[in-house]
Amino acid sequence: MESQNSTKLLVYLILGISIIMSIYLVVSGLVAANTTGLLIVKTNSKSAVLSVSQADHKAAVIGVGSAKTHLEPGNYLLSAESEGNQTSEVIIISKKHTLTKNIKITGKPHIPSVLDIDFKNTSSLTDGGLNSTQLINFEQHVFNFMPSASKVIIDSSSVSPGAYDRNDPNAQFSLNFNASIDSKDYRFTLKLIGLDGLQTFAYDTNGNLLFDSSANSSE
């Protein structure tokens, strides 16, 4: 008799706990669904550590390789780190909305600069008369012209001096050449000014002026 009562008590206790837990699970799920946003992240690296942080808050890891998590509405810094490389971006989480991010881990945090551009055949410009300072200035002008450029290939065979009027006291030595920026062709004219000065003009294949370094200079 006593054992039957104990069994009865135990069973009803289990039932009671499961009912309470079930209600809690469903209610907490509904509350979370209505008060948070869903963030889905995919990366190009299976071992990438994904994390989020907010202003004046701690950071938290949300997954490795990919993540699917609910976050309270707000602005977050989403970061992906893999093999010493890291990419991060600011994301905005909205209530009851799903945000999907595909992150390509590119490198360490850095400011886009002329260092991101791979220049080929620049020796043809120095052979044509540019000194090292003018070459550095030319590369900076290309970056100013096209900050998103990744590869610049100078057509060495096209490098030629521009028209030079020896009778003009203000005449400047110039250099003309063709170059491609990320596989798109351009025509360049460089005006060498004094010892180290340089002015760069970039034209499209139809001869339209696209860039003048003196007009775009912040120096």
Place this chain on the structure above:
Amino acid sequence: MDSQRQNVFYARLVVFSVVLLGVAFGVKALVLQGATQVVSLGSAPALSGEISQSLIKAGADNSVPKLNKDFSISQANYFENHEWAVATIKSTSKESNGAFVVLQRMNGVYKIILGPGTAFPNVYLKSLPSDVGTYLYNQGAIYGITE
């Protein structure tokens, strides 16, 4: 016989409890579109969350380095009406001069633009606000040809 029926009834109740819990888990997963993880970030000193993210090393224990345990922020300077910040961070495990982290505020969140590093090439000066560049230069954190 009654006892047997009672035992069967109790067994069914237990099974029902388990099934109920399973259904509740399933409903929660459905409602949360398969993502039952809900992340809530605790409060922390300014910039520490963003900086600790930059110090995460994948493949180690994949954990977030903790402020004042794994690293410390010895100095934080703000520029351009708090739109830019430069923080000096140090390891807590060994003596060091510190490394610089340059952050820019975007949509209310500071994003790391440069670093952590002890020095940066001078070409970056052209892309930084002048007071940020000047501060880094004065700290000896800029190298390369200076025009």
